[in-house]
Amino acid sequence: MTAKLLDGNALAKKLRADFKTRAEALAAQGTRPGLAVILVGENPASQVYVRNKVNACAEAGFHSVKLDYPADAAPAEVLAKIAELNADPAIHGILVQLPLPPQFDEDAVLEAISPEKDVDGFHAENVGALMQGNPRFLPCTPYGVMKLLEEAGGSLKGKEAVVIGRSNIVGKPMAMLLLHAGCTVTVCHSQTADLGFHTRRADILVAAVGRPRFVTGDMVKPGAVVIDVGINRLPAEQGGKLCGDVDFDSVKEVAGAITPVPGGVGPMTITMLLANTLESAERAAGQ
Numbered sequence: 001m002t003a004k005l006l007d008g009n010a011l012a013k014k015l016r017a018d019f020k021t022r023a024e025a026l027a028a029q030g031t032r033p034g035l036a037v038i039l040v041g042e043n044p045a046s047q048v049y050v051r052n053k054v055n056a057c058a059e060a061g062f063h064s065v066k067l068d069y070p071a072d073a074a075p076a077e078v079l080a081k082i083a084e085l086n087a088d089p090a091i092h093g094i095l096v097q098l099p100l101p102p103q104f105d106e107d108a109v110l111e112a113i114s115p116e117k118d119v120d121g122f123h124a125e126n127v128g129a130l131m132q133g134n135p136r137f138l139p140c141t142p143y144g145v146m147k148l149l150e151e152a153g154g155s156l157k158g159k160e161a162v163v164i165g166r167s168n169i170v171g172k173p174m175a176m177l178l179l180h181a182g183c184t185v186t187v188c189h190s191q192t193a194d195l196g197f198h199t200r201r202a203d204i205l206v207a208a209v210g211r212p213r214f215v216t217g218d219m220v221k222p223g224a225v226v227i228d229v230g231i232n233r234l235p236a237e238q239g240g241k242l243c244g245d246v247d248f249d250s251v252k253e254v255a256g257a258i259t260p261v262p263g264g265v266g267p268m269t270i271t272m273l274l275a276n277t278l279e280s281a282e283r284a285a286g287q
């Protein structure tokens, strides 16, 4: 292995210790950071993520509430709860776990969250603010990736960055953050003609495709920083374990630095959710 391992668990632990100190200081002045997480349905992966988020809050000294709805919940009921949380002074962040069941209009739900409490950064107002270079909340996964890149060291200015994936949650905001950091950014996707041509030019390569082990060593420039956003559960007959969008074994021999799965981007996503909730609470307390 030649690549340096970018350890998301270690960085998350360091950042969360600082958040805990800040949360306790804020609580001593009467404002304990509070997060509400809404989960609709019984998707087992979503249940794990939501439980991890709630546990992370408790460990950092945040208040949290978890609201569970059955898969056949009426959208109006969830929207009424969001309105209630928008007005609740003990809640500084509201997260509705995605995906939602088919009877929901996801955009309508995201727009119902107060932009001041939209700690996912998915509300149109916050997406627009990010585009303009005036962000209120950075979307947690791309925000976590920027922290990992900071940890990798070296300036981002003038670097070639390639993002594979163009989702609203990861690919698009990721490209915007890299652009703001001074990278020359290329966004690749399923219709990209010659993917390898682009990825082999990347000093920084971010994979958010949702296909297990999609990025292989031959697609990577020697010395590149490779960030794996993928979380794929392999079928039971292949061991049932988690794997990323990057073929770790071949890429680690070529890259200069690489994130593992698990233990890379995932724990940083939750960490930046805490960061946004804490920031929101600090703002609410007038700091």
Ligand SMILES: Nc1nc(=O)c2c([nH]1)NC[C@@H]1CN(c3ccc(C(=O)N[C@@H](CCC(=O)O)C(=O)O)cc3)C=[N+]21
Binding pocket: 048, 049, 052, 095, 096, 097, 098, 099, 120, 140, 231, 242, 261, 262, 263, 264, 265, 266, 267, 269, 270
């Ligand atoms: N409104 C909304 N906001 C989200 O931020 C959001 C969402 N919906 N829907 C689903 C995705 C996925 N996501 C993850 C968070 C943590 C890990 C994580 O902690 N992963 C661990 C492994 C966890 C495991 O064992 O399954 C790791 O990579 O080390 C993964 C994935 C947040 N998401």
Ligand SMILES: [Mg+2]
Binding pocket: 165, 166, 167, 171, 189, 190, 208, 209
């Ligand atoms: Mg895509």
